[in-house]
Amino acid sequence: MIDFFIKVKQQKAQNLPFVLYRKPNNIKLIGFFQNNDHLYFAENFEETGFVFAPFEGSQMILIPRNQSVKWETLITSFKENEDSDFIDSEDIQAKEHFESLVQKGIDAIAKGTLKKVVLSRKEIVGLSNFDLVSIFEKLIQNYPTAFCYCWFHPKIGLWMGATPERLLKANTNTFYTMSLAGTQKLQGDKEVVWEKKEMEEQQFVTDFILDNLKELTLEVSVSSPYTAQAGTLAHIKTDIEGVINDNSSLKEVVSVLHPTPAVCGLPKEVAKNFILENEGYDREYYTGFLGELNKEGFNKGEIKSDLYVNLRCMQIKDNQAHLYMGCGITKDSIPENEWRESVNKSMTMKKILDLK
Numbered sequence: 001m002i003d004f005f006i007k008v009k010q011q012k013a014q015n016l017p018f019v020l021y022r023k024p025n026n027i028k029l030i031g032f033f034q035n036n037d038h039l040y041f042a043e044n045f046e047e048t049g050f051v052f053a054p055f056e057g058s059q060m061i062l063i064p065r066n067q068s069v070k071w072e073t074l075i076t077s078f079k080e081n082e083d084s085d086f087i088d089s090e091d092i093q094a095k096e097h098f099e100s101l102v103q104k105g106i107d108a109i110a111k112g113t114l115k116k117v118v119l120s121r122k123e124i125v126g127l128s129n130f131d132l133v134s135i136f137e138k139l140i141q142n143y144p145t146a147f148c149y150c151w152f153h154p155k156i157g158l159w160m161g162a163t164p165e166r167l168l169k170a171n172t173n174t175f176y177t178m179s180l181a182g183t184q185k186l187q188g189d190k191e192v193v194w195e196k197k198e199m200e201e202q203q204f205v206t207d208f209i210l211d212n213l214k215e216l217t218l219e220v221s222v223s224s225p226y227t228a229q230a231g232t233l234a235h236i237k238t239d240i241e242g243v244i245n246d247n248s249s250l251k252e253v254v255s256v257l258h259p260t261p262a263v264c265g266l267p268k269e270v271a272k273n274f275i276l277e278n279e280g281y282d283r284e285y286y287t288g289f290l291g292e293l294n295k296e297g298f299n300k301g302e303i304k305s306d307l308y309v310n311l312r313c314m315q316i317k318d319n320q321a322h323l324y325m326g327c328g329i330t331k332d333s334i335p336e337n338e339w340r341e342s343v344n345k346s347m348t349m350k351k352i353l354d355l356k
């Protein structure tokens with residue numbers, strides 16, 4: 001692990017692109033270190049490497065497998081979780097601004113143009129000292145069930161996150177995806193109970209995925225919705241798996257799934273336009289997706305992709321962290337509760353940072 005992090009520090013000092021990641025419930029830490037600073041793109045989704053795609057637009061950045069070296073190490077040191085329950089001072093202006101955005105979303109839903117929209121905000125916090133390696137170690141220690149990553153490109157910037165949401169796992173012609181929505185803060189051992197609003201909101205996501213994958217897939221099986229833990233939060237989750245048709249491509253499957261109503265809304269295009277017109281900031285790579293693309297499996301001829309939605313993430317810029325968080329809005333949403341939910345989501349990153 002020490003050598004691995006020395007390599008990370010050298011790569012960063014040389015200003016060369018890299019990605020470090022650890023999959024959910026896994027002790028393997030993987031790094032792709034690009035050997036030049038070129039900006040490569042995944043165009044037809046037949047490339048091999050690590051892809052990093054924005055919420056909007058088609059420019060998906062690729063760290064190509066054949067232009068990088070891959071390192072792997074096992075996470076051997078498990079530190080005690082420092083459960084620093086971070087107490088935040090409330091930013092009244094940001095609260096009012098977000099609540100009025102949520103109200104706008106509720107009004108648009110009441111008019112019937114939309115069924116669900118995911119509205120988000122960005123918060124900038126000062127860092128007292130940012131050490132990439134120690135913050136990343138804290139991230140992987142604190143969120144063992146998340147996909148944890150640190151991604152850097154000198155022409156784009158530095159992003160980190162611990163996401164609970166998988167966009168797609170594909171193994172040659174089989175696929176797995178999930179429908180995730182509804183959020184509440186875990187309270188000790190207290191049983192998690194979901195309200196109708198949250199169950200309904202999550203069902204929208206499941207229905208959308210099933211409807212849209214119908215043309216491209218076969219033999220789809222769906223689990224019942226269940227409670228899944230993500231750090232100190234709980235969500236409702238449904239597992240969906242099946243087979244990709246012989247005449248459908250990975251690119252088609254990804255383009256119907258991204259952005260799902262878990263991060264955008266319904267109908268997809270109306271929700272997306274509402275977000276672009278009203279959020280008032282650029283999501284960039286937040287609610288985009290990232291992960292392994294067309295990796296060769298152990299068995300001959302096996303090709304695997306494993307993509308995640310970029311949630312519970314931040315961008316590090318000039319000694320500041322830009323944190324991103326959003327909430328699914330439906331007709332029954334209450335603006336103040338959505339604000340609180342966004343504050344709870346911001347804690348995922350705040351807890352691991354040394355804040356000023």
Ligand SMILES: C=C(O[C@@H]1C=C(C(=O)O)C=C[C@H]1O)C(=O)O
Pocket residue numbers: 118120165180181182183235262263311312324325326327328329345
């Ligand atoms: C948009 C985010 O999360 C999404 C929205 C959720 C919700 O509305 O309850 C839950 C999980 C995610 O699909 C985020 O974390 O920023």
